Amino acid sequence: MTQPRYDVIAIGNAIVDVIAPVTHDFLVAEELPAGSMRLIDDERAVDLYAKMGQATEISGGAAANTLAGATMLGLKTAFIGQVADDQLGEIYRHDLTAVGVDFDTPARAGDPHTGRCLVLVDPDGERTMNTSLGASQFLPAEAIDDELIGSTRVLFLEGYLWDPAEPREAMKRAIKVARAAGVQVAFATCADFCVHMHGKDFRAMIDDGLIDILFVNEEEAGILEGSDPDAAFESLAKDVPLVVMTRGADGAIAARGNERAKVSPEPVAQVKDLTGAGDLFAAGFLSGYCRDASLEESLVRGAVAAGEVISHWGARPEADLQAMVAKRLG
Amino acid sequence: MTQPRYDVIAIGNAIVDVIAPVTHDFLVAEELPAGSMRLIDDERAVDLYAKMGQATEISGGAAANTLAGATMLGLKTAFIGQVADDQLGEIYRHDLTAVGVDFDTPARAGDPHTGRCLVLVDPDGERTMNTSLGASQFLPAEAIDDELIGSTRVLFLEGYLWDPAEPREAMKRAIKVARAAGVQVAFATCADFCVHMHGKDFRAMIDDGLIDILFVNEEEAGILEGSDPDAAFESLAKDVPLVVMTRGADGAIAARGNERAKVSPEPVAQVKDLTGAGDLFAAGFLSGYCRDASLEESLVRGAVAAGEVISHWGARPEADLQAMVAKRLG
Numbered sequence: 001m002t003q004p005r006y007d008v009i010a011i012g013n014a015i016v017d018v019i020a021p022v023t024h025d026f027l028v029a030e031e032l033p034a035g036s037m038r039l040i041d042d043e044r045a046v047d048l049y050a051k052m053g054q055a056t057e058i059s060g061g062a063a064a065n066t067l068a069g070a071t072m073l074g075l076k077t078a079f080i081g082q083v084a085d086d087q088l089g090e091i092y093r094h095d096l097t098a099v100g101v102d103f104d105t106p107a108r109a110g111d112p113h114t115g116r117c118l119v120l121v122d123p124d125g126e127r128t129m130n131t132s133l134g135a136s137q138f139l140p141a142e143a144i145d146d147e148l149i150g151s152t153r154v155l156f157l158e159g160y161l162w163d164p165a166e167p168r169e170a171m172k173r174a175i176k177v178a179r180a181a182g183v184q185v186a187f188a189t190c191a192d193f194c195v196h197m198h199g200k201d202f203r204a205m206i207d208d209g210l211i212d213i214l215f216v217n218e219e220e221a222g223i224l225e226g227s228d229p230d231a232a233f234e235s236l237a238k239d240v241p242l243v244v245m246t247r248g249a250d251g252a253i254a255a256r257g258n259e260r261a262k263v264s265p266e267p268v269a270q271v272k273d274l275t276g277a278g279d280l281f282a283a284g285f286l287s288g289y290c291r292d293a294s295l296e297e298s299l300v301r302g303a304v305a306a307g308e309v310i311s312h313w314g315a316r317p318e319a320d321l322q323a324m325v326a327k328r329l330g
Numbered sequence: 331m332t333q334p335r336y337d338v339i340a341i342g343n344a345i346v347d348v349i350a351p352v353t354h355d356f357l358v359a360e361e362l363p364a365g366s367m368r369l370i371d372d373e374r375a376v377d378l379y380a381k382m383g384q385a386t387e388i389s390g391g392a393a394a395n396t397l398a399g400a401t402m403l404g405l406k407t408a409f410i411g412q413v414a415d416d417q418l419g420e421i422y423r424h425d426l427t428a429v430g431v432d433f434d435t436p437a438r439a440g441d442p443h444t445g446r447c448l449v450l451v452d453p454d455g456e457r458t459m460n461t462s463l464g465a466s467q468f469l470p471a472e473a474i475d476d477e478l479i480g481s482t483r484v485l486f487l488e489g490y491l492w493d494p495a496e497p498r499e500a501m502k503r504a505i506k507v508a509r510a511a512g513v514q515v516a517f518a519t520c521a522d523f524c525v526h527m528h529g530k531d532f533r534a535m536i537d538d539g540l541i542d543i544l545f546v547n548e549e550e551a552g553i554l555e556g557s558d559p560d561a562a563f564e565s566l567a568k569d570v571p572l573v574v575m576t577r578g579a580d581g582a583i584a585a586r587g588n589e590r591a592k593v594s595p596e597p598v599a600q601v602k603d604l605t606g607a608g609d610l611f612a613a614g615f616l617s618g619y620c621r622d623a624s625l626e627e628s629l630v631r632g633a634v635a636a637g638e639v640i641s642h643w644g645a646r647p648e649a650d651l652q653a654m655v656a657k658r659l660g
Binding site: 018088091095318 | 348350351379380382383384385386387388389398416417418421424425426428429443643644646648
């Protein structure tokens, strides 16, 4: 078999994060549970944006954040996602390709605009995310190029994108193509609400043997399995070849068959903004996985990448991740 | 006389900063002297942006940065500047009004787009600025509302905006209105190239007694007066009622008639991005000036505000400036 052209191809939301600090009182007044994520319509987006303080715009999107990190860690990657033909769409494409991610999905003309996520960061660094999907919800099945999907080692799917119908069909198609081509399918559940809404679909895919690598956090695993997180982890590990579960301040654990491994969080001088922690954990993990590193090393790589991204605003790494990982692995 | 409605009204560029880290080698390869500022055309903007790494978008513009800081320090302010009717224009208006600056200049339809500044930050925190003025260069004289200009204590003018013809005429008109209404005129020379190009105009305004408060840095003062910075400061102090000169790592000095005062820079844990240091110095200084504080206190306020803005990315303050100033003044 020839070497695949890509290590990871991801399908995900193309979203520009609009990040501003807020007080706990603001979240209470707006009835936004700290740390939650929701989809909002345009009216609410305009209302909430008007109430937010001055903000910073940084490209985001869960799977795209993972690719940015993975690419900075040396992997060959490509992104499939939908931006609009507007200024934020241009910015989005620039930021992704600037770190070396291939991104050839054409921009979509007309309304709606490129997706935005209003990210409210409270004094604890906890982020409350309010996403207006915009063009992202119209990623068409035609954006899935069979030849492209067949040319990667891992296909990475973002659970957030399971919500809108068009991209969900596109992802189902991509899974089919991937399986036929012997490509590993990785799936990130992304958020509580995704599992609440689509947990049955996710479980059915697992039961059908369509998911090779599952990225979850404790809460998502618990909701998915209807049990406490530890029991959920073990039951998922029975049905998914490789499970990676992040546990917030307790680090992360992974299971591959009977093999188990865990990692503690990297010490961080100051946690500024937790946005992207899970995405970058996946990036670091995949940078080990795609080089056939041990579970332990892959987890350490995940912890280093996650530690970097929570030390500053925004969900894309700023520091030299390669150097950080090399230093940590000694 | 009734109390003026505003403390400071500023006329300036409406520019979104696109900020990315670069190496010293990158600047050399692109023939960009570190710390310099230039105007670039659309072609060069596209070329340079394509070569830049992933970036962060934060609203900027020299005078607007000053207003954002001054407002956070308790002053009543308004901004006059030109954005386009596009996404970056909306973001720009949001960020300025979100901190409490009144901004009622209508957006301009059609091309060109809202102005951008590609800010390249090297490992020393020095920023090299490449500005594509966009809509900013078409601020019309009609944007100057005589009644509005007459309702402020200080009219603050941004030297950068002296370059394009339309805004220059608008500013000349505003100066005339201000003088007739007994409003103090403050002028910031902003950059070496502004003084190289328009130093004669600036000197003529000083000679005509049109400038009450002058904000310069050492280099700009030296170019303006054709002498070393100290001699330039003294000669300017003869002709301008109040001169404030920043001196980089040496802090700043001010002269009002025969009175002299100076301040050292505030200690900063880590200098991350020098963008906005001069703008925020002016903000802090004006927050003292408008409350009839001493020159010394006004300079300390300037140093605190400048110290805050260089400790993070972007030229708008993030921390609680009021609290920082209160703590520093004891």
